[in-house]
Amino acid sequence: MAAAWLAALAFALAPLLCASEGNGTGIAFGYYNATCPEAETIVFRETARILRASPDLAASLLRLHYHDCFVQGCDASVLLDTTDAANPTEKDGKPNESLRGFDAVARVKDKLETACPATVSCADLLALMARDAVLLSKGPRWAVALGRRDGRSSSAGNCGELPPLYGNMTVMVEVFAGKGMDAKDIAVLSGAHTLGKAHCSSFADRLYSGANATCVTDPALDGRYAARLRLRCPGNNGGNGGAAAEMDAGSCGTFDTSYYRHVASKRGLLQSDAALMEHPVTAAYVRRAATGRYDGHFFSDFAESMAKMGAVGVLTGDQGEIRIKCNRVN
Ligand code: HEM
Known part of the structure; x- marks a missing residue:
């Protein structure tokens, strides 16, 4: 009888208990409530300070979290320094050459270590700083499930897990599916390109192709823009x-939907931006967001897709470690 009563109670409470779980991956909302209740406040305050001095870093912090999660899961492996030249880490991999924000992350981590030693992981810190960077750029705020642990390895050889620079939609759909995400997630997360800049080397092939690398422009690019x-x-x-x-020309410091207007008008800067118009799901999303009448939908979609991305391949429980310095294993 008592067992039946307990079972009924457990069943009734299950939704409540599960409600604090993030995506069933072992990460949870309020994870540091008991061990470091001020963690999120510290991260927000320090991120705000950093972005006041260097607003461009908002984009870089968002990109760091993405590059962390796509390669070997969200385990802060992107932050590890190379210690053996024969085995470079992700940080020294080709797609990560233009990543920035490492010092900013280290600075916030030091503050967390002072407040709560050896408690908050670098992987969680990346997820929180990405969220705060978006919020501080006038974007949405979302609750971040926490409890990720930090990996102990990192290899430049794994950077191929990121979508290729000049990949088409078929390839992108495949890469995202490998991370548990679909075409809608691609359209939504590409909206991150509302922030930040790309170097010429990331899109020059779209401007100068053809036999002699002359001005043969990618036909998916508006002529005047090119x-x-x-x-x-x-x-x-x-x-x-x-x-x-x-x-997002003219608005690259503000998190908004004008990126989609550019993409819909053949002014997406990267090939991956232009490729969104190749697939029915992503093209429909771009056209809808480009109207400017669904900003609220984009904000909530972005929060949802970021939560999915932030749960990719996380380490939890007794896996990995809580790094003291984000750039090296303990
Ligand atoms: C869909 C596949 C994607 C591709 C192929 C791609 C590729 C790129 C490239 C080539 C750059 C410019 C790098 C440079 O030249 O410095 C860039 C910048 C950026 N990407 Fe992506 N990206 C993708 C998805 C994402 C996602 C999912 C996010 C975040 C959720 C993101 C966030 C950013 C941000 C914020 C920047 C600007 C960085 C800065 O200004 O420092 N990207 N991306």
Whole structure:
């Protein structure tokens, strides 16, 4: 009788208990409530300080979390320094050459260590700083499930888990599916390109293709926009002293839907942005968001897809460790 009563009670309470779980992956809302109740406040305050001094870093912090999660799961492996030149870490992998924000993460981690030693993981810190960076750029706020642990390994060889720079939609759908995400997630998360810039080397092939790398423009690129980009990135040297272009021209510091207006008008900067118009689901999403009448939907979709991305391949329980310094294992 008592057993039956307990079973009934457990059944009744299950939804409540599960409500604090994030995606059934072992991460949970309020994870640090008992062990470091001020964690989220510290992260928000320090991130706000950092972005006041360097607003461009908002984009970089959001990208760091993405590059962390897609390669070996959200385990902060992207932050580890190479210690053996023969085995470079992700940080030294080609797609991560232009990642920034490592010092900012280290600075916030030091504050967390002072308040709650060896408690908050670097992987959780990346998830929180990405969320706060979006919020501080006038984007949505969402609750972040926490409890990720930090990995003890990192290899540049795994960077191939990121979508390729010039991949088409078939490839992107495959890569995202491998992370448990669908075409809608691709459309929604690409909206992150409302923030930040891309270097000429990331899109020059769209401006100078053809036999002699002359001005044969990608037909998916608006002609006048391409001409402006060529002025910024003269010659297909991919570098031009590190010149870069805003991915959401005119509004690259504000989290909004104008990125989608650019993409819908063939002014998506990267090939992956333009590719969104190749697939019925992503193209429909872009066209709808481009109307500017569904900003609230985009905000809640973005929060939902970020939660999915933030749960990819997480380590929990006694897996991994809580790194004291994010750039090296304990
Ligand atoms: C869909 C596949 C994606 C591809 C192929 C892609 C590719 C790129 C490339 C090439 C850059 C420019 C790098 C440079 O030249 O410096 C970039 C920048 C950026 N990406 Fe993505 N990306 C993708 C998805 C995402 C996702 C899912 C997010 C976040 C949720 C994201 C966030 C960003 C941000 C914020 C920047 C600007 C960084 C800065 O200004 O420092 N991207 N991306």
